[in-house]
Amino acid sequence: xxxxxxxxxxxxxxxxxxxxxxxxxxxxxxxxxxxxxxxxxxxxxxxxxxxxxxxxxxxxxxxxxxxxxxxxxxxxxxxxxxxxxxxxxxxxxxxxxxxxxxxxxxxxxxxxxxxxxxxxxxxxxxxxxxxxxxxxxxxxxxxxxxxxxxxxxxxxxxxxxxxxxxxxxxxxxxxxxxxxxxxxxxxxxxxxxxxxxxxxxxxxxxxxxxxxxxxxxxxxxxxxxxxxxxxxxxxxxxxxxxxxxxxxxxxxxxxxxxxxxxxxxxx
Amino acid sequence: xxxxxxxxxxxxxxxxxxxxxxxxxxxxxxxxxxxxxxxxxxxxxxxxxxxxxxxxxxxxxxxxxxxxxxxxxxxxxxxxxxxxxxxxxxxxxxxxxxxxxxxxxxxxxxxxxxxxxxxxxxxxxxxxxxxxxxxxxxxxxxxxxxxxxxxxxxxxxxxxxxxxxxxxxxxxxxxxxxxxxxxxxxxxxxxxxxxxxxxxxxxxxxxxxxxxxxxxxxxxxxxxxxxxxxxxxxxxxxxxxxxxxxxxxxxxxxxxxxxxxxxxxxxxxxxxxxxxxxxxxxxxxxxxxx
Numbered sequence: 001x002x003x004x005x006x007x008x009x010x011x012x013x014x015x016x017x018x019x020x021x022x023x024x025x026x027x028x029x030x031x032x033x034x035x036x037x038x039x040x041x042x043x044x045x046x047x048x049x050x051x052x053x054x055x056x057x058x059x060x061x062x063x064x065x066x067x068x069x070x071x072x073x074x075x076x077x078x079x080x081x082x083x084x085x086x087x088x089x090x091x092x093x094x095x096x097x098x099x100x101x102x103x104x105x106x107x108x109x110x111x112x113x114x115x116x117x118x119x120x121x122x123x124x125x126x127x128x129x130x131x132x133x134x135x136x137x138x139x140x141x142x143x144x145x146x147x148x149x150x151x152x153x154x155x156x157x158x159x160x161x162x163x164x165x166x167x168x169x170x171x172x173x174x175x176x177x178x179x180x181x182x183x184x185x186x187x188x189x190x191x192x193x194x195x196x197x198x199x200x201x202x203x204x205x206x207x208x209x210x211x212x213x214x215x216x217x218x219x220x221x222x223x224x225x226x227x228x229x230x231x232x233x234x235x236x237x238x239x240x241x242x243x244x245x246x247x248x249x250x251x252x253x254x255x256x257x258x259x260x261x262x263x264x265x266x267x
Numbered sequence: 268x269x270x271x272x273x274x275x276x277x278x279x280x281x282x283x284x285x286x287x288x289x290x291x292x293x294x295x296x297x298x299x300x301x302x303x304x305x306x307x308x309x310x311x312x313x314x315x316x317x318x319x320x321x322x323x324x325x326x327x328x329x330x331x332x333x334x335x336x337x338x339x340x341x342x343x344x345x346x347x348x349x350x351x352x353x354x355x356x357x358x359x360x361x362x363x364x365x366x367x368x369x370x371x372x373x374x375x376x377x378x379x380x381x382x383x384x385x386x387x388x389x390x391x392x393x394x395x396x397x398x399x400x401x402x403x404x405x406x407x408x409x410x411x412x413x414x415x416x417x418x419x420x421x422x423x424x425x426x427x428x429x430x431x432x433x434x435x436x437x438x439x440x441x442x443x444x445x446x447x448x449x450x451x452x453x454x455x456x457x458x459x460x461x462x463x464x465x466x467x468x469x470x471x472x473x474x475x476x477x478x479x480x481x482x483x484x485x486x487x488x489x490x491x492x493x494x495x496x497x498x499x500x501x502x503x504x505x506x507x508x509x510x511x512x513x514x515x516x517x518x519x520x521x522x523x524x525x526x527x528x529x530x531x532x533x534x535x536x537x538x539x540x541x542x543x544x545x546x547x548x549x550x551x552x553x554x555x556x557x
Contacts, residue, residue, distance in 0.1 A: 003355040010352055014343040092339040094304040096356050097328045260306055 004102050008110040015114025022118035029066040029123060034134070036062045041133055052198035057225040060137040061196055064221045067123040068152070070115035072159055072217035073193055074166075074184045078108050081167040082176040090262075100259070101252045104167060109160045140226025147233045151220035154240035159216045161247035162187065168251060171258040192218030198227065212243040270296045271307075271464040280407075281438040283430075285445070285455030285472070289552055293464040294444045295334075298412050301442070302332045314408065328357060331406035333398055335413035340385045346396040347381045350403055357404035364403065371399040374429055391422030398426065402433075409433075411443045415450050427453050448544040460551065467555050479547040483521060485512040487528065488536035497527060509535075 037059050044055045053061070070076065081104060084090045093100055127136035139145035166180045173179060188194065191213040197205060208214050215236065223233040271293040278284050288294050299305040300312065303319035303326055312318055317326045340349045354364045372378055375395045380388055388396065398414065411430070415423045431454060433439050445451055451458060452472060460468040468475060482501070487493070488509040495503070499519025504511045514524060521539060528534065 003352075003358070006352050006355040010341060010344065010348065014341065017343060087337075089337050089339075091299065091304055091334055091337055092332070095302050095327050095330070095332045097324045098356055099324075262305075 003098055004106040007103055008106040011107045011110030012114045012117075015111050016118065019118060022115070025070065025115075026119055026122055029069060029119070030126075033063055033066040033123075033127070036065075037134055053196065053225070053227055055133060056135070056137055057227055058196065059133060059135065060225050061221045061227075063123070063127045063136040064224060065193060065217065067120040067127075068116055068217065069193070070119050071112050071152075071156060072191070074159065074163060074187050074191070076115075077166055077176065077180075077184075078111055078163065080111075081107070082170055085167060085170050086174065086176075094259070099252075101164065101168075101248075101255045104164050105160055105248075105251075108163050109156065112156065112160065112163075137225070139224050143230055144223055144226055144233070147230060147237070148220050148224040151223055151233065151237050151240065152217075154237055154244065155216045155220050157244045158212060158240055158247070161244055161251060162212065162216075165247070165251050165254065168255045168258055171255070171262050187213050190214060191216045192221075196222070198222070212247065215240045215243055269464055271300075271461075274310075274461065274464070274466055276459055276466065276469055278440060278442065280440055281434065282457065283434050283441040283443065283455045285443050285451035285458040286461070287444065287446075287448075287451060287458055287548070288461040288467075290446075292461050294461065295412055296464075297461070298332070298410050298442065298444065302330055302410050303327050328404065329407055331401040331404070331409045333401045333409075333411045333414045335394070335411075335416040338385075338393070338397065339400055340393065340396055342386050343384060345382045346377075346385055346388075346400070349385075349400060350381075353400055353403050359404055363405075367403055367405055368399075371402060374432070375399050376425065391418050394418060394422065394426065398429070405437075406439070408440045409442075411441060411445075413445055414443070415445060415447055423447070423450070430454055448548055452544055460555075462552070462555055468551070475551070476544070476547060479550050480542045481515055481517050482542055483514045483516055484540040484542075485514055485521070485524065486510070486536075486538040486540075487512065487532075487534055488538075489532050489534055491532035493528065493532050495528065495531065497524075499524070 040055065040058050040062070044051065044058075065072075084093065093103060096103070124136065127134065130136065139148060166176065166184065169180055169183075170176045190208050190211055197208060197214045197218045200208060219228065219233070219236045219240065222228045223236070228236065274293070274297060276284075286294055286297065296305065300307050301314065301319060303323045306320040312320075314326070315329055319326050340346050341352075350368060353359075354361075359367070372381060375398060377395060377399060380392045380396065385393060385396070394414065401409070414430075415426055418426065427450060430441065430443075434441055434454075441454075443450065443454060456471060456473075458468070458470070458472050458475065459466060486509065493503075493510055497519060499515045499517075500512055501515050502511075502513035512524070514521065525534075525537070
């Protein structure tokens with residue numbers, strides 16, 4: 001276990017070195033945050049009825065989305081792992097007396113936490129000072145806030161379990177585009193990063209509830225704004241946990257299977 | 268397509284074996300199989316009483332691998348931080364780790380480079396750190412896949428001396444691939460030559476040299492004029508200071524040659540050169556059509 005934590009630590013520490021990239025990311029996220037919010041304001045102003053969330057909830061949700069994007073999105077893939085596979089550096093990792101799946105799992109989680117650590121605080125502080133309607137609101141209650149933290153932690157484990165699947169698939173395809181891109185695009189849409197899940201048509205909400213993606217960030221963010229009750233939130237955390245276990249088991253199995261057929265490039 | 272086929276050999280404890288062959292012969296593939304990275308479709312392999320790909324996690328604790336063309340060091344951080352990571356990965360006890368690390372730092376002369384981010388190191392400095400990283404857990408068996416590729420003469424010599432000493436003092440079994448034949452000649456007594464995925468020669472390097480080294484180059488320094496015709500003298504050219512001869516040693520030994528010549532002329536000096544090992548390898552590849 002210690003070795004995996006060291007992987008996490010090293011990746012976290014080296015990830016913190018990329019501060020310039022983080023500032024650029026923060027600027028982008030402010031920009032996209034404002035654009036999204038203005039779209040929703042126009043939408044609410046045009047007098048839609050039966051809307052599933054209040055505008056202030058949506059605004060806070062969207063800022064959470066931007067603040068934690070580096071943690072919960074799937075499109076920013078860990079380039080190092082893909083490089084390792086495509087250029088053959090994976091040889092060294094395979095020659096280690098540890099489980100490759102968990103080495104990668106802890107690398108990815110370390111990278112994601114480093115990225116989000118550099119980004120979320122300035123975004124939260126600035127948006128909390130903005131006037132209505134751009135104001136980032138407080139959690140709906142203290143217990144909602146605690147449940148939000150728990151659920152976001154679970155969501156982090158979940159998004160990592162999904163992200164580690166992409167390099168595992170690449171072991172066979174030798175290309176991180178193609179099928180992997182297709183899955184990632186669908187996954188990001190279904191996770192509520194583009195449009196919050198409550199705005200989905202009913203049938204898509206049904207489908208989505210049977211998939212793991214909405215449990216990454218949509219659930220914790222809706223708990224924060226109070227769109228989900230404490231009981232439903234706790235139930236959601238249980239589902240998150242089940243998905244985490246299932247995906248880790250599946251990823252572990254898939255990696256073992258793919259390693260039997262792996263082609264180590266070059267040399 | 269088969270990368271390697273019918274490759275059979277056994278290596279004794281404490282041996283250094285040079286594993287050679289042209290590009291694409293299957294050297295790296297073999298090393299990857301031996302180090303548990305690749306799983307062959309068929310065949311057997313026993314190393315230290317284990318099958319590499321079956322008891323992988325247990326097996327790899329006992330081996331060290333250096334891939335000259337890859338890096339195991341983390342790019343953004345000093346080599347020493349990677350060493351610490353490896354300590355945890357191989358579960359090396361703290362005291363043993365410190366002792367081994369100190370020893371490797373001394374032997375590979377790493378004092379001044381171990382605290383610099385790896386991306387700032389030269390290739391020679393990096394390779395020394397790579398080798399140290401592969402040996403922190405004191406493996407009994409070491410696989411070196413082109414460990415001197417791209418290194419300058421000084422670094423090469425340092426790496427070679429280090430490997431030689433390691434083998435002598437710790438009896439580490441070493442399998443070495445290299446395209447630099449001087450690596451092989453200075454380190455390995457035995458070589459295994461493979462081509463097109465098959466073993467073509469397995470035996471002592473000396474024997475191979477004798478088989479192919481049928482020509483010697485003799486320079487005679489003299490002021491006299493030499494008129495000589497003898498079987499075995501393949502070529503005779505006069506230059507400013509004397510004569511260059513090419514001798515086929517199967518027909519005429521060097522001592523016979525000197526005997527004959529010294530009766531005819533006064534020799535001021537003699538230089539004897541044997542065939543370059545690289546030429547031998549080229550001939551060998553030609554003979555085997557690989």
